[in-house]
Amino acid sequence: MFNRIMVPVDLAHLNALEKSLTVAADLARHYEAALCYVGVTTSQPSAVARTPEEYEQKLRAFAHEHAPDNGHEPTARVYNSHDPVTDLDDILVQAIEDADADLVVMATHLPKHLDAIMPANGSKIAAHTGASVFLVRPDAAE
Amino acid sequence: MANTPEQSPENPTESVGVPAPEGAANLIDTDYQIGQDNYQASPLGVNIDIHGAVFAVSSLVILAFVVLTPALPEQSSAIFDGVKNWINSHMTWFFLLAGNIFVLLCLGLILSPLGRVRIGGANATPDFSRPSWFAMLFAAGMGIGLMFYGVSEPLSHYGTAFGGTSIGDDGVRTDWAPLGAAADDPAGSTRLAMAATIFHWGLHPWAIYAIVALSLSIFAYNKGLPLTVRSIFYPLLGERIWGWPGHLIDILAVFATLFGLATSLGIGAKQAASGLDHLFGLGSGDTMLVLLITGITAIAVISIVAGVDKGVKRLSEINMVLAFLLLMFVVFVGPTLLIATGFIANLGSYLMELPFLANPFGREDANFSQGWTTFYWAWWISWSPFVGMFIARVSRGRSVREFLVSVLLIPSIVSVFWMTAFGSTAIKQLQDGFEGAVNAELQLQLFMMLGELPLADITSFIGIVLVIVFFVTSSDSGSLVIDTITAGGKIDAPKPQRVFWGVIEGAIAIALLLGGGLEALQAAAVSAGLPFTLVLLVGCFAIIMGLLSEPRPAKS
Numbered sequence: 001m002f003n004r005i006m007v008p009v010d011l012a013h014l015n016a017l018e019k020s021l022t023v024a025a026d027l028a029r030h031y032e033a034a035l036c037y038v039g040v041t042t043s044q045p046s047a048v049a050r051t052p053e054e055y056e057q058k059l060r061a062f063a064h065e066h067a068p069d070n071g072h073e074p075t076a077r078v079y080n081s082h083d084p085v086t087d088l089d090d091i092l093v094q095a096i097e098d099a100d101a102d103l104v105v106m107a108t109h110l111p112k113h114l115d116a117i118m119p120a121n122g123s124k125i126a127a128h129t130g131a132s133v134f135l136v137r138p139d140a141a142e
Numbered sequence: 143m144a145n146t147p148e149q150s151p152e153n154p155t156e157s158v159g160v161p162a163p164e165g166a167a168n169l170i171d172t173d174y175q176i177g178q179d180n181y182q183a184s185p186l187g188v189n190i191d192i193h194g195a196v197f198a199v200s201s202l203v204i205l206a207f208v209v210l211t212p213a214l215p216e217q218s219s220a221i222f223d224g225v226k227n228w229i230n231s232h233m234t235w236f237f238l239l240a241g242n243i244f245v246l247l248c249l250g251l252i253l254s255p256l257g258r259v260r261i262g263g264a265n266a267t268p269d270f271s272r273p274s275w276f277a278m279l280f281a282a283g284m285g286i287g288l289m290f291y292g293v294s295e296p297l298s299h300y301g302t303a304f305g306g307t308s309i310g311d312d313g314v315r316t317d318w319a320p321l322g323a324a325a326d327d328p329a330g331s332t333r334l335a336m337a338a339t340i341f342h343w344g345l346h347p348w349a350i351y352a353i354v355a356l357s358l359s360i361f362a363y364n365k366g367l368p369l370t371v372r373s374i375f376y377p378l379l380g381e382r383i384w385g386w387p388g389h390l391i392d393i394l395a396v397f398a399t400l401f402g403l404a405t406s407l408g409i410g411a412k413q414a415a416s417g418l419d420h421l422f423g424l425g426s427g428d429t430m431l432v433l434l435i436t437g438i439t440a441i442a443v444i445s446i447v448a449g450v451d452k453g454v455k456r457l458s459e460i461n462m463v464l465a466f467l468l469l470m471f472v473v474f475v476g477p478t479l480l481i482a483t484g485f486i487a488n489l490g491s492y493l494m495e496l497p498f499l500a501n502p503f504g505r506e507d508a509n510f511s512q513g514w515t516t517f518y519w520a521w522w523i524s525w526s527p528f529v530g531m532f533i534a535r536v537s538r539g540r541s542v543r544e545f546l547v548s549v550l551l552i553p554s555i556v557s558v559f560w561m562t563a564f565g566s567t568a569i570k571q572l573q574d575g576f577e578g579a580v581n582a583e584l585q586l587q588l589f590m591m592l593g594e595l596p597l598a599d600i601t602s603f604i605g606i607v608l609v610i611v612f613f614v615t616s617s618d619s620g621s622l623v624i625d626t627i628t629a630g631g632k633i634d635a636p637k638p639q640r641v642f643w644g645v646i647e648g649a650i651a652i653a654l655l656l657g658g659g660l661e662a663l664q665a666a667a668v669s670a671g672l673p674f675t676l677v678l679l680v681g682c683f684a685i686i687m688g689l690l691s692e693p694r695p696a697k698s
Contacts, residue, residue, distance in 0.1 A: 050366030082450045
């Protein structure tokens with residue numbers, strides 16, 4: 001049903017991603033699909049990496065560790081942004097096209113009032129792509 | 143999920159610490175992680191991610207300032223005047239001397255082998271195309287000031303130089319003429335007026351920006367430290383920059399930026415209000431100013447939310463086109479031949495008079511060197527953390543030489559051209575007997591000059607639009623920069639924080655205008671600029687230390 005599953009990854013907030021990573025790996029095993037981890041970094045040093053090259057190395061290592069054992073080695077794609085806070089949606093839409101993904105699995109937060117003025121990334125991406133989008137919410141207890 | 147790549151590397155080159163990216167750069171070995179001292183929370187559903195100490199101290203002091211200044215207008219203007227006068231009369235030599243050091247260092251670096259070092263490492267490629275890069279440099283760097291002073295400054299210097307010198311009872315000169323003036327000599331006065339104006343808008347301001355931008359770029363892109371002002375103190379303070387010495391440096395940078403910005407925003411609002419009043423008779427009182435600043439701040443907030451690429455970059459490009467059209471209009475409709483020959487002549491007068499205008503010691507033209515030059519230098523310096531950081535943010539991938547030529551020489555030449563076009567035209571009008579501009583208030587002089595040319599309503603309107611859009615780009619990029627500093631160098635902090643700073647900038651401009659007018663704005667810029675001059679001098683040292691430890695690509 002799905003051949004390529006894209007998973008946006010923020011290496012600075014891995015705890016928040018745990019559930020979505022598990023979901024993505026389970027789906028990849030179930031559908032025999034390949035995983036593609038996508039990260040967005042900046043030219044400026046950040047908490048995760050001090051250069052864009054370092055970020056790419058870290059994401060590759062991450063992808064290698066998070067292989068679903070279904071025979072498909074996950075790929076990693078890094079996008080560089082001047083302003084990731086605002087560009088994220090556009091970059092992810094572009095990444096879906098570049099990776100030729102037919103399913104996106106991404107973590108999202110619980111709905112809140114501020115979404116009216118600053119919508120969550122997941123809903124905006126679903127509105128701008130033909131791929132299926134699976135938004136994984138945190139557990140209610142969190 | 144216990145295994146993050148930091149903890150269990152597959153490959154030794156990806157281990158904790160820093161990999162060497164292909165002979166690129168020489169990263170500083172530090173255990174500090176960007177954002178490690180940050181406070182993260184989501185009160186009321188709004189995500190925040192701030193550096194506790196820097197954000198708390200700077201925002202509380204600024205909020206107190208915004209409330210107290212309009213509440214106690216008499217006391218605050220007395221304080222502003224006192225501070226400004228003291229700095230002007232005692233510290234002029236310091237500002238002038240520091241300015242000269244910055245220019246000489248930049249020129250030296252262009253010529254030296256250190257100019258071959260590439261920002262971001264030997265293999266880095268530029269993030270922005272040259273035209274958008276240049277548009278952002280220019281819009282951030284001067285913008286509103288060129289609109290405000292393009293006509294008024296040459297006219298002021300022409301008037302004072304033509305009037306000659308006068309000595310007061312105490313033996314001190316009371317006139318405002320630059321250097322020795324040129325009494326009753328129209329050609330000499332023009333020469334002196336243009337040289338003095340270009341001096342204030344030429345190499346020195348751009349060298350100030352270049353020093354901040356270059357030192358920040360090297361320590362962020364080549365050394366891997368956070369993009370915040372404390373990083374340039376690393377060669378001097380080492381790991382102590384992560385503690386209170388570093389917090390204080392960043393807080394100082396926030397103050398300098400906010401007051402420098404507020405000065406420009408206040409000046410811009412005054413000019414836009416007078417322009418609108420001139421065209422449409424809307425009045426330019428306090429109510430109008432407050433409405434205008436509020437409205438423009440609202441537009442700025444929209445641009446902030448839109449981000450760098452869709453907001454400030456696009457607006458800067460629009461403004462470059464509009465400014466270019468206005469410039470070409472003045473060149474071709476105004477005295478074309480005079481401007482063309484004036485460009486070379488003014489450049490010549492500038493270079494000839496430069497050593498005297500820039501001399502920090504034994505100046506006889508106290509009013510000019512203290513009232514004009516010192517104010518400008520302090521203003522540029524208080525702007526510099528903001529412009530410098532913004533330039534740094536968009537300049538990765540350029541070599542040091544290319545960077546300095548583009549940040550120092552090209553903008554200086556554009557300034558010469560701009561000042562020649564607007565200044566020479568206005569001076570010519572005055573010499574031909576039109577006294578409308580020279581007798582008008584400073585903020586109206588641009589519109590009076592345009593009024594003597596055809597299509598005055600259209601060009602004046604474009605002038606107002608330019609002022610407003612420059613206001614928006616300054617406020618937008620300023621908010622980005624302050625947000626980065628107060629988030630401990632994170633450039634991906636949540637958006638509501640940027641909006642907060644955008645609103646604060648408008649509020650400071652209103653508070654200062656209501657609390658003491660233009661005088662208050664200038665005093666605030668000057669007082670914020672003085673301590674930051676010391677930061678810049680350290681920046682010079684840091685640039686040299688930083689560049690010396692970088693690999694230099696062989697000559698190609």
